[in-house]
Amino acid sequence: MFSRLTSYIQESRQEFKRVNWPTRQETIRLTGMVIGLSLIFAVFLGVLDMVFNYILVTYLI
DSSP states (O other): HHHHHHHHHHHHHHHHOOOOOOHHHHHHHHHHHHHHHHHHHHHHHHHHHHHHHHHHIIOOO
C-alpha cells in the first residue's frame, strides 16, 4: 500500500516537470481575453434581457 502511494507521488512529480506552463505574458494576455469576452457576453445578455423585458411589458402586460 505504501509503495503504491510513493510510486504515485513520484510519477505525479515527474508529470508536473513535463507540463508546459505558460509564460507570464501569455497568462496576462489570455486572462485579459477571458475577462474581455466575459464582459462582451454580459453586455449582450443584458441587452437581450432588456429587449425581452420591453416586449413583455409592452405587448403582454
